Amino acid sequence: MKPTSIIKGIRNFTSSLTAVPTGPSRWSRVVSQTWVRARVMSLGVGVVSVLLMLCSGLPSTVLAQGAPAQGKYPQKNIRMVVPFPAGGGPDTVGRLIAQLLSTKWGQTITVENVAGASGQIGTQAVVRAAADGHTLLFSPPTPITIAEFFSPKPAYDAATDLAPAALIGRNPAIIVLNSQVKANTLQEFFALSKKDPDKYFYGTPGLGHAFHLTTELMLAKVGLEMTNVPYQGSSPAVMGLLAGNTHMLVQSVESVKEHIKSGRLKPVATLEPQRLEAFPEVPTLAEIGIGNLGIMNWYGAFFPAKTPADVVALWEKELLALTRDPTFQTRMKAMSFDPVAYPAQEFVRMMAAERTQWAGVIKSAKISTQK
Numbered sequence: 001m002k003p004t005s006i007i008k009g010i011r012n013f014t015s016s017l018t019a020v021p022t023g024p025s026r027w028s029r030v031v032s033q034t035w036v037r038a039r040v041m042s043l044g045v046g047v048v049s050v051l052l053m054l055c056s057g058l059p060s061t062v063l064a065q066g067a068p069a070q071g072k073y074p075q076k077n078i079r080m081v082v083p084f085p086a087g088g089g090p091d092t093v094g095r096l097i098a099q100l101l102s103t104k105w106g107q108t109i110t111v112e113n114v115a116g117a118s119g120q121i122g123t124q125a126v127v128r129a130a131a132d133g134h135t136l137l138f139s140p141p142t143p144i145t146i147a148e149f150f151s152p153k154p155a156y157d158a159a160t161d162l163a164p165a166a167l168i169g170r171n172p173a174i175i176v177l178n179s180q181v182k183a184n185t186l187q188e189f190f191a192l193s194k195k196d197p198d199k200y201f202y203g204t205p206g207l208g209h210a211f212h213l214t215t216e217l218m219l220a221k222v223g224l225e226m227t228n229v230p231y232q233g234s235s236p237a238v239m240g241l242l243a244g245n246t247h248m249l250v251q252s253v254e255s256v257k258e259h260i261k262s263g264r265l266k267p268v269a270t271l272e273p274q275r276l277e278a279f280p281e282v283p284t285l286a287e288i289g290i291g292n293l294g295i296m297n298w299y300g301a302f303f304p305a306k307t308p309a310d311v312v313a314l315w316e317k318e319l320l321a322l323t324r325d326p327t328f329q330t331r332m333k334a335m336s337f338d339p340v341a342y343p344a345q346e347f348v349r350m351m352a353a354e355r356t357q358w359a360g361v362i363k364s365a366k367i368s369t370q371k
Contacts, residue, residue, distance in 0.1 A: 083122025119143030133311030
């Protein structure tokens with residue numbers, strides 16, 4: 001179509017808009033919308049293309065009537081990346097959240113375990129993902145507030161490359177021994193280890209994991225050195241302890257409670273400031289003279305940094321609401337998780353304080369930062 005014909009068509013169209021049938025009734029609105037569609041279809045492809053580019057200049061009433069409905073978020077399946085193997089705390093809580101929100105939104109949320117490098121591989125995958133709100137990270141502290149202190153450093157900056165939505169859930173920690181260890185208390189185990197330091201080992205879910213640093217901090221407080229056996233996640237670390245390849249493990253309650261109940265593992269202390277509801281007979285570190293370590297094993301939801309703010313805000317709202325949901329509360333407590341939540345701004349402040357704390361722990365406990 002020639003430019004002169006396009007211009008003529010646009011002039012005729014805009015002039016004719018004054019004749020659009022109007023009225024307050026539903027029938028008048030239907031007639032108006034039908035009339036406009038008929039006029040647009042009579043113009044030809046060339047004129048319609050130009051009109052679309054100039055649509056911002058049309059009367060708002062016509063635009064409102066002729067515009068297609070905007071799709072609501074989420075518009076497609078959501079991918080939730082858990083940067084640790086299946087079966088651990090973040091995987092368990094992440095799947096519960098995915099199930100509840102999938103049901104509410106009528107859209108599938110798929111949990112994908114992308115493990116390796118103490119959570120860095122999965123975190124990097126989310127940092128590089130499209131920032132359209134359909135990919136998020138569900139993670140514990142390790143790749144977020146600890147990884148930056150270890151070499152080689154991660155290829156991302158968690159403070160700037162991720163947008164936190166909320167903290168949701170914390171995982172109480174407990175110290176367990178293999179049932180074959182000839183000690184019934186943590187003090188007895190430390191005494192055995194001091195007598196024969198090359199015989200006893202402790203396991204961790206990975207170098208630089210929060211439980212690795214927590215164990216080293218505890219050992220530094222009692223003046224003890226012990227060899228760390230790092231695994232690729234919590235489930236393998238638990239299996240290593242059950243097999244007798246390690247002798248002590250700091251781990252989440254939900255990961256070991258069934259093995260405690262079966263007698264295969266012995267609980268000797270909790271890292272929580274109060275005794276655990278699931279195991280009220282287990283003393284706190286403060287009660288046995290070591291002192292509270294002030295460590296919190298949380299879970300949080302994060303998006304790529306350039307994700308639309310309204311999408312991140314929606315997730316923040318929904319996650320905070322979950323903690324008031326009786327179903328979520330009951331299922332979390334049944335698995336020995338604490339259904340606590342922090343909004344994004346408070347979560348950001350907490351993580352900043354944590355980074356300072358971990359830097360001090362690594363220095364004071366003289367933890368090797370080479371992986």
